[in-house]
Amino acid sequence: xxxxxxxxxxxxxxxxxxxxxxxxxxxxxxxxxxxxxxxxxxxxxxxxxxxxxxxxxxxxxxxxxxxxxxxxxxxxxxxxxxxxxxxxxxxxxxxxxxxxxxxxxxxxxxxxxxxxxxxxxxxxxxxx
Numbered sequence: 001x002x003x004x005x006x007x008x009x010x011x012x013x014x015x016x017x018x019x020x021x022x023x024x025x026x027x028x029x030x031x032x033x034x035x036x037x038x039x040x041x042x043x044x045x046x047x048x049x050x051x052x053x054x055x056x057x058x059x060x061x062x063x064x065x066x067x068x069x070x071x072x073x074x075x076x077x078x079x080x081x082x083x084x085x086x087x088x089x090x091x092x093x094x095x096x097x098x099x100x101x102x103x104x105x106x107x108x109x110x111x112x113x114x115x116x117x118x119x120x121x122x123x124x125x126x127x128x
Contacts, residue, residue: 030058036128037077037092044078053088054081060089062115074115076123092126102127 025032032038047053060079064071076091091112093102102125112123 034094036094040077040092040126040128044080052083056080062119064111064114064118071114072111074111089121089123090126091123092128095127
């Protein structure tokens with residue numbers, strides 16, 4: 001069954017359909033939340049094999065703690081080093097209608113801002 005068909009009907013998925021969807025979004029034993037995220041992972045693997053980037057870490061997590069209290073954990077899609085040794089952190093977001101800017105929820109924006117401030121990082125949004 002095609003991936004798009006999972007979302008075109010409103011019926012509950014059978015276990016077989018759930019397993020097929022899960023398999024479709026899994027590569028190298030890593031589960032991805034979306035097809036764009038999986039596509040970006042494949043792009044990064046090509047860059048890694050060409051020697052343009054270092055090791056790829058999938059779903060790096062950043063605990064956001066303020067005054068000793070854990071507020072949330074920000075999880076992004078990828079972390080790797082580029083050819084200059086700089087650490088790159090990416091979060092893949094789907095494009096909006098008409099292929100415009102990446103769609104971001106308010107929660108996503110807040111978690112990213114917290115992680116950037118608390119951990120001194122910069123997160124690149126990758127629209128796909």
